[in-house]
Amino acid sequence: MPITKGYKALLAEANAAITAVEPAAAIARQNDAATVFVDLRDPRELEREGKIPGAFHCPRGMLEFWIDPESPYHKPIFAEPKRFVFYCASGWRSALATKTAQDMGLDDVAHLTGGFSAWKAASGPVETIAPKTK
Numbered sequence: 832m833p834i835t836k837g838y839k840a841l842l843a844e845a846n847a848a849i850t851a852v853e854p855a856a857a858i859a860r861q862n863d864a865a866t867v868f869v870d871l872r873d874p875r876e877l878e879r880e881g882k883i884p885g886a887f888h889c890p891r892g893m894l895e896f897w898i899d900p901e902s903p904y905h906k907p908i909f910a911e912p913k914r915f916v917f918y919c920a921s922g923w924r925s926a927l928a929t930k931t932a933q934d935m936g937l938d939d940v941a942h943l944t945g946g947f948s949a950w951k952a953a954s955g956p957v958e959t960i961a962p963k964t965k
Contacts, residue, residue, distance in 0.1 A: 845930035850941040854953035918943035
């Protein structure tokens with residue numbers, strides 16, 4: 832069966848419906864207690880690249896389950912009255928995740944334009960993550 836809607840169309844739809852935060856504006860919000868940066872990347876990406884200091888890690892595959900208060904996997908942070916800024920490596924996963932979170936009812940949600948790569952290129956601070964030991 833052929834794909835009827837590809838990732839480019841999904842990204843275009845998401846980007847048309849969500850708020851994007853440019854790296855400089857995101858860096859300015861980095862110490863804002865009302866803002867939560869949510870890192871959607873795989874744990875191996877965090878170990879390899881680091882993360883935004885203080886960011887909450889939510890693997891992309893768990894997002895819907897962690898947002899929904901009726902889910903057994905719900906994380907209370909998503910019920911707090913905060914502004915959530917999602918990010919991934921380059922902004923594709925975070926755009927789709929932001930659209931999903933918005934569709935689920937999160938009131939104040941945005942994504943970081945260009946992702947963590949753009950954050951680093953704009954000289955945003957980076958926290959090193961130690962590899963997990965077995």
